[in-house]
Amino acid sequence: MTTSIYYVGYDAAHPGDFIYDIPDGHDFWLLILTQTPAEFWVQGEIREYPANCAVLFPPRQKIMYRACSGQFVNDWVRFETDESYVLETTLPRGVPIPVPDPGYCRQLFQLLATENFFSCDYRELSIDYLFRILFNKLLEAFQSKENSPHYQKLLNLRKAIHNRPGAEWSVRSMADDVHLSPGYLQTLYKATFGISCMDDVIQCRIRLAKERLIHGSLRIADISELCGYKNVEHFSRQFRRIVGCTPREYRQSVDLRL
Structure with a gap:
């Protein structure tokens, strides 16, 4: 063939x-x-x-x-x-x-x-x-059933989120970027991608944090800032809620497996 x-x-x-x-x-x-x-x-x-x-x-x-x-x-x-x-x-x-x-x-x-x-x-x-x-x-x-007039704008927004998860994302700033109201953006984004825009941001940030915890020696506070968190305690709480352990525990568990 x-x-x-x-x-x-x-x-x-x-x-x-x-x-x-x-x-x-x-x-x-x-x-x-x-x-x-x-x-x-x-x-x-x-x-x-x-x-x-x-x-x-x-x-x-x-x-x-x-x-x-x-x-x-x-x-x-x-x-x-x-x-x-x-x-x-x-x-x-x-x-x-x-x-x-x-x-x-x-x-x-x-x-x-x-x-x-x-x-x-x-x-x-x-x-x-x-x-x-x-x-x-x-x-x-x-x-695809998602080819609405706004699909390309939403797709470009999602690419930007995945490329720059540490940016200062908010529903208001994202809505301004795509020229939609915040409420309409959240409805369209969830319907199109199956996840809310802010949950998408959080998932991308945690994924980036896990990568930096595994590969590299940055301090947890530095990783927190890199991932867009102004407060390391907030970062740790969110990381634990999603991953099931703190960033420090996650790094230690990876070190033990290696």
């Missing part, structure tokens, strides 16, 4: 009169990710779709899309495969689907381009892994 790339490109920019029209389709698969709005031939008519959509064209299916708002920018890959996760995918064929986290998918296209360019020992295996991840993300996007 293999997947072979004919060509892969990303951030490909085209002028406003761009049109791609292949009436009988290709002999290979084509997957594109739009970065700008575009018009596609879908079910016998031209329809306009917003930016950040993915479209999978199987071999020998009509392909037609064009720019509709000035410059057209997209990522794309032409490939051949006999992998079941592609051949039997439930993704619609030739129909754009919104991608809630396009930046992540664009990074996968860039990695595919890099792996395809170099002749490394694990090139084919790496390409296969990247394709599997990409198709998983597209299936998540297709099956």
Whole structure:
């Protein structure tokens, strides 16, 4: 079972009169990710779709899309495969689907381009892994019920929380960041991710604290401050409530196991 790339490109920019029209389709698969709005031939008519959509064209299916708002920018890959996760995918064929986290998918296209360019020992295996991840993300996007108008803002907020758990997070500051009321933010965040925004902050802080307690020699007071706690006693109480022991006891238990 293999997947072979004919060509892969990303951030490909085209002028406003761009049109791609292949009436009988290709002999290979084509997957594109739009970065700008575009018009596609879908079910016998031209329809306009917003930016950040993915479209999978199987071999020998009509392909037609064009720019509709000035410059057209997209990522794309032409490939051949006999992998079941592609051949039997439930993704619609030739129909754009919104991608809630396009930046992540664009990074996968860039990695595919890099792996395809170099002749490394694990090139084919790496390409296969990247394709599997990409198709998983597209299936998540297709099956997701959370693609509300605010989803991308919530996703960016969650990324920021996980990247910087020690920042001075509060419901009010997070609500201001995403331009929502505090109450509406808390409702949307819990419905989207299954956890409240402040509980997410606390979980990330405790995870960072455990990492620093295991690896490194920082004082507990310093770890507390690093994780966003102004009061070491508050940090210790919260750590014990979640982990079941104090930070000092946790460090000692890890040292004993080592």
